[in-house]
Amino acid sequence: MEANPRGIPKSPFVDNVEEYLKxxxxxxxxxxxxxxxxxxxxxxxxxxxxxxxxxQKIPEIKKTxxxxxxxxxxxxxxxxxxxxxxxxxxxYAHAVIPPTKAVNLWLGANVMLEYTxxxxxxxxxxxxxxxxxxxxxxxxDLEFLRxxxxxxxVNTARVYNWDVKQRRIAKSATxx
Numbered sequence: 001m002e003a004n005p006r007g008i009p010k011s012p013f014v015d016n017v018e019e020y021l022k023x024x025x026x027x028x029x030x031x032x033x034x035x036x037x038x039x040x041x042x043x044x045x046x047x048x049x050x051x052x053x054x055x056q057k058i059p060e061i062k063k064t065x066x067x068x069x070x071x072x073x074x075x076x077x078x079x080x081x082x083x084x085x086x087x088x089x090x091x092y093a094h095a096v097i098p099p100t101k102a103v104n105l106w107l108g109a110n111v112m113l114e115y116t117x118x119x120x121x122x123x124x125x126x127x128x129x130x131x132x133x134x135x136x137x138x139x140x141d142l143e144f145l146r147x148x149x150x151x152x153x154v155n156t157a158r159v160y161n162w163d164v165k166q167r168r169i170a171k172s173a174t175x176x
Contacts, residue, residue: 004140004141004144005137006137006141008043008141008145010148011036011040011148011151011152011155012151013151013154013155014155014158014159017158017159017162018162020159021159021162026159026162026163029159030156033152033156033159034156036152037149037152037153037156040145040148040149040152041149043145044142044145044146044149047138047141047142047145048142050134050138051135051138051139051142054131054134054135054138055135057131058128058131058132058135061124061127061128062128064105064124065121065124065125065128068103068117068120068121068124069121071097071100071103071117072117072118072121074097074099075099075101077099078099079099080096080097080098080099081096081097082094082095082096082097083095083096083097100117101116101117102114102115102117102120103115103117103120105120105123105124
């Protein structure tokens with residue numbers, strides 16, 4: 001069975017309904033198509049959440065990376081940095097940051113580690129590259145999933161319409 005690069009299976013397109021139904025009943029085929037469409041919709045929701053998370057994460061990484069690069073420049077000039085930092089939602093404090101060789105980065109799950117400026121820049125650059133790649137893949141997967149959902153809905157409609165037509169033909173044949 002064909003699949004996209006991340007293993008999401010491609011839905012079959014039913015071109016000839018009569019030929020396709022030689023191996024299964026109409027009811028079983030409709031049930032199978034509905035189940036497949038539901039699975040694709042579940043995957044789509046999962047990918048939407050993943051994309052949303054990445055769209056929030058990437059600007060934060062960029063902002064942190066920009067700050068590390070700024071601190072690296074300030075270190076080269078050997079001048080302290082005057083800034084305001086947020087203590088609480090509406091409370092800010094003035095600070096003077098002397099030239100520094102290291103920064104502390106939040107890694108998540110209440111974990112913070114100290115890195116040299118070079119290590120921090122390398123880490124954040126790689127995280128940004130991975131996040132952007134994952135965002136691109138999630139967007140590709142979403143497009144692929146939308147196509148598969150549409151295909152399954154079309155298949156379902158074709159099989160259902162074929163069944164209705166066959167019933168009408170059978171009904172008119174019994175009247176004659």
